[in-house]
Amino acid sequence: MENLTKNEDKNLNLVEADKKKEEFINYLEEKRKLGYYNSALMSILHKAQELYGYISPEVINEISLRLGMPTAKIWGIVTFYHYFTLKPRGKYVISVCLGTACYVKGSKRILNKLKELLKIELNQTTPDGLFTIEAKYCLGCCGLAPVMMINNKVYEKLTTKKLIEIIETLKSSYYKTTKA
Ligand code: FES
Secondary structure (H helix, E strand, O other): OHHHHHHHHHHHHHHHHHHHHHHHHHHHHHHHHHOOHHHHHHHHHHHHHHHHOOOOHHHHHHHHHHHOOOHHHHHHHHHHOOOOOOOOOOOEEEEEEOOHHHHHOOHHHHHHHHHHHHOOOOOOEOOOOOEEEEEEOOOOOHHHOOOEEEOOEEEOOOOHHHHHHHHHHHHHHHHHHHHO
């Protein structure tokens, strides 16, 4: 029964990977038809990162092949902008704000607690691929300090107690969904 669940998980992941690939190729083809490759490159890379969570060598090769663009040029853009990442990130990317207002209100303590809870350091991803921790330097909501973002959602006025609850909720809802 357990094996069956594992196989089902694997099949589900493969279907999801195929869907993402199809969406990305369609997006690339749309841009190719429009013809403005240079100006479209940034949005193509954003799309890839949004879909896969990072920019892989396979994605770079696919862009290069379809748009007839040198891979060196694409690598240049990806490595120049800090927004892009070449390493797979977790399903939940946690960005802890270490800007002045948050720092003063104890964001370093929040970060340390997070590292302790997830047993990883800054810019690392948990072995199950669920969480990545990053630092940011002002998320634009200083009045709610200390804050962090998980993907696109802001968590405000954090305490270590709140943090523990948030992480536990995410973990349990994720594992409940994958086991259902
Ligand atoms: S310093 Fe943290 S939101 Fe501005």
